[in-house]
Amino acid sequence: MIGYYAHHQGAGHLTRMQSIAAVLDEPVWGLSSAPRPAGWTGGWTDLARDDEPWPEHVEDHDPTAHGVLHWVPRHHGGLARRAAQLTAWAADEQPRALVVDVSVEVAMLGRLSGVPTVVVAMPGRREDRAHRLAYDTADALLAPWPRGAHDLHWPDRWTDKAWFVGGLSRFDGREPTPAAGADDGGSPGPTVLLLWGAGGRSTTATDVQAAKDATPGWTWVERSPSVDGADDLWDDLQGADVVVSHAGQNAVAEIAAARRPAVIVAQPRPHAEQESTARRIDDWRIAVGLTAWPDAEAWPELLDLASTRGGHGWSRWSDGSGAQRVADHLAALHITPGSP
Structure with a gap:
């Protein structure tokens, strides 16, 4: 059995877990502070929250343990219960490996319990002490992007054990269809799908x-994948002439699966995660990538540039086999007593 820890922030970690579990030929046990996904049939552990409520009598929570970790607040009952749940699960279930998506502390608890860890690597600057600790101790790093996208400055000890699987999406394997376009005898004009995530x-x-007002020939449609159904999102992607989206990994992977022209606009995240993704997409001319929301007057040119670049370049980001590639790597991961 494979364990899979999914962070509760946003919807992307759970979505990635489900995509991988769907093609893996062995049971997957989910662990998260987020609710169990609808339709999940594997084992599941509802982890205690470690961020609420705060104990009022503690003045200095020191959540980073003097800068060594990311989140271990002092005297937090939820944190203690969470750690006990994780170690008890490892002892009781004896998982073959634990995929950690993402938490330095969960990765360390798993490894301290003797469980081989596969840590999901993230875009952006990850050279801080806590990330180095998780990446260095991992048995493998799962990089859901193509080689060269975010690993150019990684040390050899990380690249040597990394699985560069490309973007992976719940829509991998579907066949994209051309958008209807503006001149179809009844369309009000080309369509922009404005795609938001669940991470703020x-x-x-x-x-x-202001962007809508500056592009009167375009019809803008807004939606959030965390609220609406997956099948509806695929239909909306297929109907869009240009997608405008944040630069979260799963949103980018889903746009890549749909092969849609896009303007990818980074939202502020720790470690410059989304800025890094937007820059690489723009550098590779896959789509238009921006590190911040532009002024309104820039939008007509940006939408035209995205249309000109088209959607074919997404094949460099994702070939539609990312989840299956992860499953193949996990199947081949055999850490036995005496292994280095």
């Missing part, structure tokens, strides 16, 4: 309205 955003409704 800095772009305001005023920013969006």
Whole structure:
């Protein structure tokens, strides 16, 4: 059995877990503070939250343990219960490996319990002490992007054990279809699909309205994949002439699966995660990548540039086999007593 820890922030970690579990030929046990996904049939552990409520009597929570870790607040009962749940699960279930998506502390608890860990690597700057600890102790690093996208400055000890699987999406394997286009005898004009995620955003409704006002020939449709159904999202992607999206890994992977022209706009995240993705997409001319929401007057040219670049370049980011490639790597991962 494979364990899979999915962080509760946003919807992407759970989505990635489900995509991998769907093609893996062995049971997957989910662990998360987020609710169990609808339709999940594997084992599941509802982990205690370690971020609420705060104990009022503690003045200095020191959540980073003097800068060595990311989140271990002092005297937090939820953190203690969470650690006990994880170690008890490892002792009781004896998993073959634990995929950690993502938490330095969970990766360390798994490894301290003797469980081989596969740590999901993240875009951006990850050279801090805590990330080095998780990446160095991992048996493998799962990189859901193509080689060269975010690993150019990695040490050899990381690249040597990394699985560069490309973007992986719940829509991998589906056949994209051409958008209807503006001149279909009844369409009001080309369509922009504005795609938000569940992890929060800095772009305001005023920013969006200004972009709409600056592009009167375009019809803008907004939606959030965390609220609407997956099948509806695929249909919306297929119907869009240009997708405007945040630079979260799963949103980018889903746009790649749909092979849609896109403007990818980074939202503020720790470690410059989304900025790094947007820059690489733009550098490779896959789509238009921006590190911040642009001024309204820039939008007509940006949408035209995205249309010109088209959607074919996404094949460099994802070939549609990312989840299966992860499953193949996990099947081949055999850490036995005496292994280095």
